[in-house]
Amino acid sequence: MSRILVTGGLGGSGRWIVDRLAEEGHEVLCVDQRYAESERENVDVRVADLTDRGDVFDLVGAFDPDAVVHWAAIPDPLDHPGGEVFENNVVSTYNVLEAAGRADARVVWASSESALGFPFAAETPAPDYLPVDEDHPLRPEDPYGVSKEAGEALARTTVRRHDVPVVSIRPSWIQYPGEYVCLGNEPPEEGVGNFWSYIDVRDIAAIVVAALDADIEGHEAVFAVADENYADRETTELFAEQFGSVPEPCDLSGDDSSISNAKAADLLGWEPAHSWRDAADEDVDEPTV
Template sequence: MKIVVTGSSGTLAQGLIQLVLSTTKHSLILVDHKPPPPGSELDNPRIEYVTAELRTYTNFLEILTSKRVDALIHLASYPNPFLAHASETHNANVTLSFNALQAAVEAKIKRVVMASSINATSAAYAFGEPTYDYFPLDEQHPMRPEDAYSLSKAVMEVQCDAFARFNPEISIASLRFHHCVNTKKNSSQIVKDARKDLWGYVLMESAARACLLALDVPWKGHEVMYIVGNQHSAQGYNAEEIAKTYFPKTKRKSGPLSPSQGFYDCSKAERLIGWKHEGGRMPA
């Protein structure tokens, strides 16, 4: 399979590249607005690098149509609200996601993965305290974005719904990633500071694996899935106790939380793409 990966100089993309090369026979077209970073595998026959400004729609469409692409993994975006003015962050991200979907449809690509975020519900970047109706969170929980970045991810998911409605043969997976790390995260010293995003993280290899698994699905349409570690990162703290301390009004979806249980319900990702945080099937 020939896969276009946008935002290829980003952290998640780098983990994805390594996973593809080490576990699959896929080839990659890596697209970013800046040249490949030092140490890139420029001579690898399975990799092609393209430098392009994807906010210009014709550039996006040209890449997808001229390369005979089988799938698209769209990771390009501002990854948080602090790197640019709010107008730039929101408008760039929303334009990029629309261009990705529109170009995929025009290029007749049927397999698309879009990088969403746990912040689509409002989490780490909420201006005040985020409101959580119940724990663990699932994909049915209301989205209440407040900042420009989180809003752009919520809009992206609405875009995906629209494209799936009018293109019934396409499969689109919006993967709500948490903080991607190379080793298990331990926030035992900053429990209060990590409360907004619910003491979560995802291992880089597991996040990359989710991207590949989401390309190999029998279903059509658009699905949103949490891709988060199954255990919280507040080492030494009981999940139920910290939930009561920092979110005393939040209900439980199905009984008390177990001591190390994460605050995100990722059962949908396991059901629809066969993903588990550690372990689970590897992509073909």
Template structure:
């Protein structure tokens, strides 16, 4: 059995659906926190259930919290693999509530690791983040770059990642930590820049950039994340490792807005507003290590990935757009 914590969220939902389609028995644990729009979570659950109905895999959804150590222990005891995606997401949310993000992201991860320590689980895959790097000493970030996060979210991910490493070393638990770089694609969180830019342009409203737009991101398409996680079902080559999973396609927020604007409504001007607290200035992934160990190669650059997302957005606009506009 594969356990996916946070499996009703964006990345976890895609992972669960993929594993089910590939014929695995999947159990999802998610607390349905309304921070992440519940309509999207329910949609993710239904996609995985539909996959189970139409294929050889099975799917079970359990509403619960990773801070519930008894529940986590019970589920991990039955698992062969654990994909630990559950977390309190959101840099700005962490700035407002640093203790909450620590409680969920660090204490929750310890519950998973304690359960794995006393089980026969074959591998724990931890969803880390490029937020652990913070201010760049150089770019692109390789895995040896200093970790100086600039938000409580980044601190919590780094602390959890270190616990994953230590538990792996001390208690002989096969663990892998994947540092994701700004993941996007169908069913993404509606409050992300890409979905917001697309929504505004489709409604002939100027996209709004927070700050001057010179900040850069390494946007990673969801399919590349799913494919990498799936490989970890069949190889131990990455056990004990921390790996960057990005696109290598570093673009400015201004360029992102322009690409989306030019595709949908080129007549619109681009507007600016005050920059938000806690956002990193730049992110850019060096994926050499993941390439060497897992033959990782990103398949989408920002232009092709955005085109795919816009096509999906048009097809799902009726239910998805109201979520974007209310976020």
């Protein structure tokens, strides 16, 4: 059993992460902006402003975690002023990663596919090649994507300064069993920003666990995406229709995801277990925090 601090643990996907870690018997400190009484003996909830360095250092220092899962953030630049999104995400990530490094705790944190620069671009460009992998250049132009690119720079800094492993998870569009909102859109137009990729929230919890368990050194960034697109069409057909051509080189067939999850499989031993074809109509109990 490990002591794991999870930020954003009462959020949409954070709750699933806390639930999975608690179910596996870990002692979890769930940190969020609001309070909720935990239903589990091995989960404690604390309220903190992660942009307040004192709050963060106090919590991390007192809990003395073996690992920190940093999942808190303002998740997009559309519902908040851009400057607020950038400042909140970067400052909170610095505070949490620096505190984790000082505590000699390994880190898994939520970067994003948005670091690539496609989802919130004013005019979405085509990727340089397909499938997109972790070597693809990052070219964000929006405050959310830039905050995640900056966060990955902070992750590398944490490794250099404190010699702790840090994994930056880059989730695609997170979907919830029985509530797959991506299917309510009109592909292909509405899916251009992330090239029709998605990930089930249960697979997010699973990749966080895999990253915590992996024997790695330094910093690694990995995409968390399902194996297939959610448009139920050939991926190359979607690109040809929306961009006029298919990026080359291209190593895709059928409805293969435009973003590769191969590195996560090789490095973490993780593969997605859920597909929209089954999960969209699943009746799954809400996670318990």
